[in-house]
Amino acid sequence: MNDFFNEMQESSYFMEVDGVDEKTSHSLRKRLRKHLLNSGVSIDGGALQPDLFSYVENVYEAFSSSKVLKELLKDHDVIFCRHADAHLNKGTGWHKDRPEDRFFNEDYNIYKIGIYLQDHTLKKYKDRALSILSGSHKYKELFSESCNVKVINPKAQDILFFDLRATHKGEELSKVEKVMNKFGVLSWLDYIYGRGLRKKEEKLAVFFSVCIFKKGDKKFKFLKDHMAEVSERQNKQNKSEGSDSVLEKNIKGLKEIGFKFYE
Ligand SMILES: O=C(O)CCC(=O)C(=O)O
Numbered sequence: 266m267n268d269f270f271n272e273m274q275e276s277s278y279f280m281e282v283d284g285v286d287e288k289t290s291h292s293l294r295k296r297l298r299k300h301l302l303n304s305g306v307s308i309d310g311g312a313l314q315p316d317l318f319s320y321v322e323n324v325y326e327a328f329s330s331s332k333v334l335k336e337l338l339k340d341h342d343v344i345f346c347r348h349a350d351a352h353l354n355k356g357t358g359w360h361k362d363r364p365e366d367r368f369f370n371e372d373y374n375i376y377k378i379g380i381y382l383q384d385h386t387l388k389k390y391k392d393r394a395l396s397i398l399s400g401s402h403k404y405k406e407l408f409s410e411s412c413n414v415k416v417i418n419p420k421a422q423d424i425l426f427f428d429l430r431a432t433h434k435g436e437e438l439s440k441v442e443k444v445m446n447k448f449g450v451l452s453w454l455d456y457i458y459g460r461g462l463r464k465k466e467e468k469l470a471v472f473f474s475v476c477i478f479k480k481g482d483k484k485f486k487f488l489k490d491h492m493a494e495v496s497e498r499q500n501k502q503n504k505s506e507g508s509d510s511v512l513e514k515n516i517k518g519l520k521e522i523g524f525k526f527y528e
Pocket residue numbers: 355356357362377394395433434435436470472
């Protein structure tokens with residue numbers, strides 16, 4: 266797994282080509298599209314389902330044929346951080362998922378695993394997936410001169426792993442859309458046309474967070490805070506109460522493929 270960790274350290278991300286089988290990716294896209302058009306929350310010009318595993322079954326199947334995960338699971342603990350979400354045509358500008366100063370040290374080890382469920386090498390989807398500042402997980406500042414922008418155009422079968430501290434963006438809203446978003450016009454368009462459907466070519470993506478450590482290494486320094494914060498955020502987004510909304514039935518599959526869980 267040296268390649269994985271070396272590349273992660275060098276570039277802030279790692280892409281596994283063809284990590285998802287075609288049939289699973291295709292059927293997940295269909296199921297998620299249906300779900301997101303009807304449920305979840307309207308946000309930033311699109312639709313979002315926070316706490317995804319509580320709402321859509323068997324999402325983990327998309328990750329069950331990943332060779333990189335299988336290899337990692339051999340000698341690492343891969344701990345599900347109880348965060349998963351899916352989105353459709355949601356705009357995102359440059360940000361770090363975890364910008365807090367205290368995370369910028371070698372014990373962080375929390376990564377996001379994502380798949381974009383369409384072929385971003387096609388013209389209509391080109392440059393609409395993820396842009397990342399290579400190496401930016403080493404710097405607290407959002408922008409650093411030593412980091413270059415890398416535009417990633419995955420296929421629907423590719424799995425993207427990135428460090429949560431890296432500076433990244435999805436498809437940024439235009440200036441006009443940002444103003445419309447601020448004044449609630451985008452949500453209103455969602456209401457008229459359907460969620461996220463102001464864009465003809467639908468961009469769907471699914472993400473979840475994991476903490477990865479060498480087996481036996483108990484330096485899960487930030488894991489608990491991280492899990493508490495993400496479930497609070499997911500619950501807020503769900504507008505539901507309580508802090509433990511992740512349903513065991515939908516994460517059971519992750520356990521079966523070797524993921525670990527910590528309370
Ligand atoms: O695809 C996108 O819109 C960006 C996703 C993102 O920022 C994230 O999942 O942390």
